Amino acid sequence: PDPGGADRLRERIAAELDSARTRSRGLTVDALADAALVAQHSPLMSPLVWDLAHIGNYEEQWLLRAAVGGQALRPDIDVLYDAFENPRASRVELPLLSPEEAVAYNERVRSRVLDTLADARFGPGPALLADGFVYGMVIQHEHQHDETMLATHQLRADGPLLPEGDAAGAPPGARHPGGEVLVDAGPFTMGTSADPWTYDNERPAHTVSLPAFHIDVRAVSNAEYQEFMAAGGYDDPRWWSEDGRAWLDRTGVRAPAFWTADGAGWQRRRFGRVEPVPPDEPVQHVCCHEAEAYARWAGKRLPTEAEWEKAARYDPATGRSRRFPWGDAEPGPDHANLGQRRLGPAAAGAHPAGASPLGVHQLIGDVWEWTSTDFHGYPGFAAFPYREYSEVFFGPGHKVLRGGSWATHATAARGTFRNWDLPVRRQIFAGFRCARDAEAR
Numbered sequence: 001p002d003p004g005g006a007d008r009l010r011e012r013i014a015a016e017l018d019s020a021r022t023r024s025r026g027l028t029v030d031a032l033a034d035a036a037l038v039a040q041h042s043p044l045m046s047p048l049v050w051d052l053a054h055i056g057n058y059e060e061q062w063l064l065r066a067a068v069g070g071q072a073l074r075p076d077i078d079v080l081y082d083a084f085e086n087p088r089a090s091r092v093e094l095p096l097l098s099p100e101e102a103v104a105y106n107e108r109v110r111s112r113v114l115d116t117l118a119d120a121r122f123g124p125g126p127a128l129l130a131d132g133f134v135y136g137m138v139i140q141h142e143h144q145h146d147e148t149m150l151a152t153h154q155l156r157a158d159g160p161l162l163p164e165g166d167a168a169g170a171p172p173g174a175r176h177p178g179g180e181v182l183v184d185a186g187p188f189t190m191g192t193s194a195d196p197w198t199y200d201n202e203r204p205a206h207t208v209s210l211p212a213f214h215i216d217v218r219a220v221s222n223a224e225y226q227e228f229m230a231a232g233g234y235d236d237p238r239w240w241s242e243d244g245r246a247w248l249d250r251t252g253v254r255a256p257a258f259w260t261a262d263g264a265g266w267q268r269r270r271f272g273r274v275e276p277v278p279p280d281e282p283v284q285h286v287c288c289h290e291a292e293a294y295a296r297w298a299g300k301r302l303p304t305e306a307e308w309e310k311a312a313r314y315d316p317a318t319g320r321s322r323r324f325p326w327g328d329a330e331p332g333p334d335h336a337n338l339g340q341r342r343l344g345p346a347a348a349g350a351h352p353a354g355a356s357p358l359g360v361h362q363l364i365g366d367v368w369e370w371t372s373t374d375f376h377g378y379p380g381f382a383a384f385p386y387r388e389y390s391e392v393f394f395g396p397g398h399k400v401l402r403g404g405s406w407a408t409h410a411t412a413a414r415g416t417f418r419n420w421d422l423p424v425r426r427q428i429f430a431g432f433r434c435a436r437d438a439e440a441r
């Protein structure tokens with residue numbers, strides 16, 4: 001027993017709740033006028049004011065009602081902020097809280113949460129509270145919606161509003177990594193049973209044995225993706241799956257989202273700024289069909305989810321799986337480009353300190369990476385604490401993405417974290433890296 005442990009955990013929770021809220025406000029009421037907060041910027045996204053009050057309502061449901069059994073504040077609005085009741089495209093029609101009401105409601109919830117935090121018992125006892133799990137869940141939930149709100153900002157038609165952050169080039173002297181590494185055949189531990197703030201879908205730890213494979217040291221860059229475009233990749237049916245071809249025919253897409261060509265080459269719009277496409281950054285805003293087509297054109301394929309995780313976590317020297325590619329330490333600014341420190345991915349080679357034992361770079365941060373795997377539960381999966389977080393999305397419709405993006409907060413990024421989306425989605429901050437069978441070629 002560690003008598004000071006619960007107090008340290010309380011302090012960490014309070015600090016993380018606070019920094020998540022600063023970020024949520026920075027993306028909503030501190031950045032935009034009311035009209036832009038209540039507007040629908042894309043049928044794919046909620047109005048920003050919906051995300052804002054949904055964050056508070058989730059916190060009320062889990063940290064006030066479920067965790068400490070407190071009185072409900074606004075049970076009448078649960079239905080408005082229930083993501084399953086209301087598809088994103090129709091949320092704008094609901095009688096939502098105004099921005100001002102949402103801020104006041106969120107503050108009321110938060111001040112009660114902080115009052116009850118002092119008395120919260122973190123175990124032994126109900127699993128919801130063990131090691132502060134439910135607080136970690138609510139903190140990660142807010143960060144995940146912050147990333148979603150950034151995707152909404154990227155889709156806004158009006159100009160730049162968000163601060164640009166650091167320009168993260170490669171550090172001086174960093175070797176520009178390239179090529180691929182061989183991952184030997186054999187077992188590794190996938191998922192976790194230990195990390196207390198992980199989601200149900202990351203559990204339990206289990207052994208997976210893989211044949212040998214090669215995986216690229218870095219994600220596919222804008223320059224490489226342009227070679228695929230210049231080689232007629234979008235028009236060559238050999239590279240596209242049947243679903244991919246149907247998607248191409250339906251959409252007429254011929255470039256990543258937000259790209260436009262002019263006399264000077266390819267430009268991209270990034271949070272209201274138009275700029276030349278930087279060659280050394282990983283390509284982003286491509287869907288899984290595009291990722292798959294590029295990989296086939298390059299004579300490769302997407303990694304499976306298990307291959308991605310083995311490349312990210314497996315340490316051949318010890319046989320152990322690490323929490324992160326660089327070890328078990330929480331991510332620092334040298335390890336990975338996370339947390340919206342800047343508004344885009346970093347160039348290849350920018351984070352040598354974050355490489356995995358096998359020498360694979362930038363697995364965490366920069367861009368979510370599409371894998372070829374359908375989202376499913378690991379052997380022994382048990383939904384906790386609610387089926388609607390993961391379980392209802394299991395099945396062939398959703399592809400797993402790994403690693404987190406530049407917009408993902410460190411508290412919601414780790415070697416076991418699993419994201420998922422429809423294979424046609426391009427508004428998320430996703431790119432990919434390639435892999436291939438070791439026997440092939």
Ligand code: AVJ
Nearest residue numbers: 141144145148389419420421
């Ligand atoms: C894990 C990003 C797919 O946004 O639908 C937010 C996260 N779950 N609120 C989503 C989530 C509930 C989820 N993703």
Ligand code: FE
Nearest residue numbers: 054083141145
């Ligand atoms: Fe949510």
